[in-house]
Amino acid sequence: MELRHLQHFVAVAEDQHFTRAAERLMVSQSGLSASIRALERELRAPLFVRTTRRVTLTEAGRALLTEAERVLAQVRSAHEAVAAVQGVLRGTLSLGTEQCIAGVHVARLLAAFRRRHPDVEIRLRQTGSDALAEEVAAGRLDLAFAYRTRADTDQLRSVSLTSEPMTVLCHPGHRLAASTAVLSPDDLAGEVFVDFHPDRGPRRTTDAAFAAAGVRRTVALEVNDVHSLLDLVDENLGVAVVPRHFRHKRPSLTALPLKATGEAEYETVALLPPERATSPAARALVALLGTEGPTPPEPSGAS
Numbered sequence: 001m002e003l004r005h006l007q008h009f010v011a012v013a014e015d016q017h018f019t020r021a022a023e024r025l026m027v028s029q030s031g032l033s034a035s036i037r038a039l040e041r042e043l044r045a046p047l048f049v050r051t052t053r054r055v056t057l058t059e060a061g062r063a064l065l066t067e068a069e070r071v072l073a074q075v076r077s078a079h080e081a082v083a084a085v086q087g088v089l090r091g092t093l094s095l096g097t098e099q100c101i102a103g104v105h106v107a108r109l110l111a112a113f114r115r116r117h118p119d120v121e122i123r124l125r126q127t128g129s130d131a132l133a134e135e136v137a138a139g140r141l142d143l144a145f146a147y148r149t150r151a152d153t154d155q156l157r158s159v160s161l162t163s164e165p166m167t168v169l170c171h172p173g174h175r176l177a178a179s180t181a182v183l184s185p186d187d188l189a190g191e192v193f194v195d196f197h198p199d200r201g202p203r204r205t206t207d208a209a210f211a212a213a214g215v216r217r218t219v220a221l222e223v224n225d226v227h228s229l230l231d232l233v234d235e236n237l238g239v240a241v242v243p244r245h246f247r248h249k250r251p252s253l254t255a256l257p258l259k260a261t262g263e264a265e266y267e268t269v270a271l272l273p274p275e276r277a278t279s280p281a282a283r284a285l286v287a288l289l290g291t292e293g294p295t296p297p298e299p300s301g302a303s
Helices: 004-013 019-024 031-045 060-084 105-115 128-139 201-213 226-234 244-248 280-288
Strands: 049-050 054-056 091-097 120-124 143-147 156-172 193-196 218-223 240-242 254-257 265-272
Touching: 004 019, 004 031, 019 031, 054 060, 054 105, 060 091, 060 128, 091 105, 091 128, 091 280, 105 120, 105 280, 128 143, 128 265, 143 201, 143 280, 156 201, 156 226, 156 244, 193 201, 193 226, 193 240, 201 240, 201 265, 218 226, 226 240, 240 244, 265 280
Parallel strands: 091 120, 091 143, 193 218
Antiparallel strands: 049 054, 143 265, 156 240, 156 254, 156 265
């Protein structure tokens, strides 16, 4: 099994199209097809279901994809490790993050990294914590900044960044705004909630806190970005339970403390592959954590 066969297979799996994959790899379509056929003969199993519009993975193809991505990531790490020993950090840093992650100023961190390692190409992807954990474990990302959603495994380890309580945000005219007491989930029973999609860290934290308290809640307004959430609360369309640092993003809203429980703590982490599989670029970025100073509260309108 040749590495180029695995590279070709992964490209077709990602693009779901032979022509587009061939163009991206800068090889002929006939050569790419021959490479995939050679791999299928060696494995004695079809890897793709081919149609006139696109190709999809078979069960065997899905099984191979996970391992192929891991192998290619390890090969890339080997090349980068040799370059690092020679005194130059090269290659690619593939980073993932949730939106408005606490404990790290991602843009400032990446700017500092680029100043120190200008020959490294930086790639950034923003999505939910579950997806980020899967991509780091599969070798598609070098590391990610995310909410802790699972325990460490032999394919994934975590470095704690920070932990903070959750806070209730509401419109100044809302009935809760005048409260001077620390709120509990029971105090919020029956409220209309604005929240993120279920795979986002803040949503998972809030769901866990309410489930632990035995309080049922309805998320009537579901969004995938911080600005939309704040806008909806600002129009008094619902209340939101969010990490405490969100209160700096819209000072016009009323922020109320939520009763502290283990489930109401929002912990963010850096997700990394096992030590042996961590790329030199990822190690260099982690080494910068904490050297750029504390993450400042973000002003109104920041994301």
